[in-house]
Amino acid sequence: MTIVVAAPKRTMPSLSPLETYLAETGAAIVSRDSCPVPTTLDDRRSCQLWRISASENQLSRSRLAAIGDEQKIDINLQSSEQRLRAYRLAVFDMDSTLIECEVIDLLAERAGVGEQVAAITERAMRGEIDFDQSFIERVGLLSGLSSAVLDELLSSLPFVEGGRELMLSLRSLGIKTVIVSGGFDFFASHVAAVLGMDGYLANTLAIADDKLTGEAVFPIVNADTKRERLLSLVGELGVTAEESIAVGDGANDLKMLSAAGLGVAFHAKPIVRAQADYRVSHTGLDSLLYFLGHRGELAQ
Template identity: 35%
Template sequence: MSFPNVLTLIIDRRHHSLPAEAIDIARNLVKGAAPVTLSEKEAVDIPFSLSEKGAASIETIRATLAPYKVDTIITKNRGRRKAVLIADMDSTILTGETLDDLATLLGLGDKIAQVTKAAMNGEIDFATSLRERTAFLKNMPEKALEDVYQNLTLNAGAIELVQTMKANGARTALISGGFSWYTKRIAERCGFDENYGNELEIKDGKITGNLIGDILGPESKREHLDRLCEERGIKLKASLTTGDGSNDIPMLKEAGLGLAFHAKPVVRKEIAQQVNFATLRAHLFAQGYPASSFIEA
């Protein structure tokens, strides 16, 4: 019997093992076939049919398995591997927010963090919030950017995600509402093909508090998605996007597979496919890649 859909179960292997009980529960919820191991005690696929009478929704499955700290992603069996990847940078590829880290270093942490939180939760306009936060940096030394960069940490699985998809022919782009000063360097560390961000104005070794050019915000991310798919000659369903903030919602909704990664509540309300516990490796498992095929960092 052929199954058109796949339910993928993933845990964070650094802290947990995938319980057999959770697999059995998931299989019963979707009336699925025998599980296929993608990574021992970390990830499995359960083939099933969405049309199967009594099959549970992704929301029900996620809520049921949440106590086990198991992420659940549903995809179609056909076309699982994507040809375009667009990833947000702050709190997605990176563990933190570069602008907040910069503010903390400069003693402006509380002021800027409050504006960042409001922006990521969709409470205030993104462009306005970015200009407000950038203005706080006026007259600060350019060296502070480098000091923050030296302490930036990649989220687990970031390099594996980018390199594995590239090795399988995908075009990859890092697109951030943060500063291009950082996207260029992080893209190089991970191996992204392209990177885009907002350009910070720097004169005489100091940050002016201004941005150069148009703001790269929510619609800009979606437009880059459209462009990359058009350039590759693929449909949107062959793309994967990932992000955590409200400015990622348009591209997450439009992609063939949009994954809300450890996302803000406003994003989780809008995006059905979520990674709330596992690492960025989950994005590869969701495409059917077994761990044995990952390009290790």
């Protein structure tokens, strides 16, 4: 077993709480090694790999994550099988995963319905209301917004830290990268191009006379669509679902995360953190690299 520890700072904080927990469970620390990080992030990132002699049932993933949360670092437990697996596909949500915003909320602000739409988005991402119905309702509130706003927002999208480094490294490892988003394809195409990704699937905004019509375009990319797209990509590549990675933050990502061989909750809502085997809550997207088991193979 390997414990992967990632911190959003150059110097790793004291890990004595982790040592104490391992001692309490009877897990033996075989080795502790520093893990290489992308050179562009080495001033604000540190990573350690702890080789542990223990069974997977001996340690609690949620307890390890809680210890990390107390120190604002990410601590994940990984089996040797998952660590050494040759992944071939990585599928990503977009909003609040690859970019630091929910685009539909930004559009709503420009339409003067920001608070109303943001509240619906939050409830949908927490799994409190049906995604399809929430999507139809939110898009409806955008009716009449000038399509020129789309281009204005496109130029200022805030990308998540570590995303560029992650995609560069995944490409170097021959891993196909795809966006599967409940957001909008106008923005997904741009994000995929900037990050050098292989493709995208997202919802379409209906526009007429240079204005958003407020009508939802079916089929809506929802939780089922995300899972189905991951599995269809797996089939196209001729690999197994175990050889895929999925990353997301919202309740509509859960089915996709559970279908993948490595499902990662990234700065996710509580319902997603509670169900995902892997959680990244305090560092950037580059932390996915530290799960891949390719020591020294990061693209610098």
